[in-house]
Amino acid sequence: MFVLTIRDRGKVKWQFAFGMPELIKAQRDLWRDSERIEKPLLDVYELEEFDQRIAYAMAYKLTVKLSVWSDGFTTEITGAVNRVDPITHELRIEVKPGEYERVAFEDVCAATVVD
Secondary structure, rough: OOOOOOOOOHHHHHHHHHEEEEOOOOOOOOHHHHHOOOOOOOHHHHHHHHHHHHHHHOOOOEEEEEEEEEOEEEEEEEEEEEEEOOOOOOOEEEOOOOEEEEEHHHHHHEEEEEE
């Protein structure tokens, strides 16, 4: 007697929906857009307080923890403020020895002195 064996494709038959890279990218973009926050509005007094904290940290070579807003998300940067550039309105922060990161004044949401 002849027995017909069924060859099942296993997981391959369920991968059709995930075979479209456009769909995956659209879902990731939708999730990312739903997680965005608006740029916080800062008071003049808060900005003055941030300036004083940064100046104090520069004078005594202390570490500063900055909360930076960029493209709808906030990130935290910790390091020593190496230079404040009044022309380009940027802070130059030494994150690691020899590694610097530039942050614009208007993107800073919070500043605290760690040490």
